[in-house]
Amino acid sequence: MIKTVIFDMDGVIVDTEPVHRYAYYKQFSELNIEVNEEMYTSFTGFSTRNTFQTLKSNFPTIEHEVEDLIQRKRNIFNDAFDTKEDLLLLDGVEDLIKDLYQHGIQLILASSASKVTIDRVFTRFNLHQYFSHIVSGEDFPQSKPNPAIFLHAASLSIAPKENCIIIEDSTNGVKAANAAGIFCVGYHSEHSKLQDLSTANLVIHHFKELNAEIISQLDA
Structure with a gap:
């Protein structure tokens, strides 16, 4: 689970x-x-x-x-x-984050972005309250597809990495998840048309395809 x-x-x-x-x-x-x-x-x-x-x-x-x-x-x-006034959360992701949080599923951020940028985004959209840990790529000498950031994020999990999943939208991110040996959900949106998500374990096109019940039952 x-x-x-x-x-x-x-x-x-x-x-x-x-x-x-x-x-x-x-x-x-x-x-x-x-x-x-x-x-x-x-x-x-x-x-x-x-x-x-x-x-x-x-x-x-x-x-x-x-x-x-x-x-x-x-x-x-x-x-x-x-x-930039039109900077918005992607459609459906806030509902998914809240649903996961309300059902006791731990949320960790593992982003290549700097800590400053992550904090600006999380403060603007009031997301800090939902995530137990935030991991920034600036703390690692190599970026994705190197798996280091995801292996570190998984080490912060309340459960073994076999009970974790990663949600990614980029070729390098999916490769990093694969290299870390962690189940990967590829998010294929209009913003990721040029990205290769073919090695993801599951590919979705909208966050309404996921909820806490579906995710908790994924066979990682």
């Missing part, structure tokens, strides 16, 4: 991708580099640090230190985040 649900954040709980995209491409312009769609899509699930480490290896003209690049991107993102 499933005792713990581990959520990704971007693309699962809230769609901050347009804000991230705006921030990254504004910064790419400042750095005078051209990042094509294929390369940008490959960064999905990466931490900001890993993204800029990869960019520096691909674009030798980038002379800035990774930490400086991270801070600049964060500043652009935060300014845009605070002024």
Whole structure:
């Protein structure tokens, strides 16, 4: 029986991708580099640090230190985040979170986002009350598809990882869940059209397909 649900954040709980995209491409312009769609899509699930480490290896003209690049991107993102009024939780996810919480299923967040960004999202939508633990990708040297973030999240569970599931929307996130040996629900939304969720144990297209009863009976 499933005792713990581990959520990704971007693309699962809230769609901050347009804000991230705006921030990254504004910064790419400042750095005078051209990042094509294929390369940008490959960064999905990466931490900001890993993204800029990869960019520096691909674009030798980038002379800035990774930490400086991270801070600049964060500043652009935060300014845009605070002024974007149409930033909403994804359809149905709040009802699912509340249903799981009310039925005593533990909720853990494991997101590649920084702690600052996670806190901004959770504070804006009053989500802290539902989650027992928050794990940020900035605490790990390698991003998804490396399974470290999910293995750590599972170690915080009230039950063995065999009684956990992960909800992910990205190719790298699903690969990380697979590598961690944890049951993965792939969320295929309009925002994840270019992501490969084929190795997820279960693929859904709307959160109304899930509730506490269905999840608790999943055969992980």
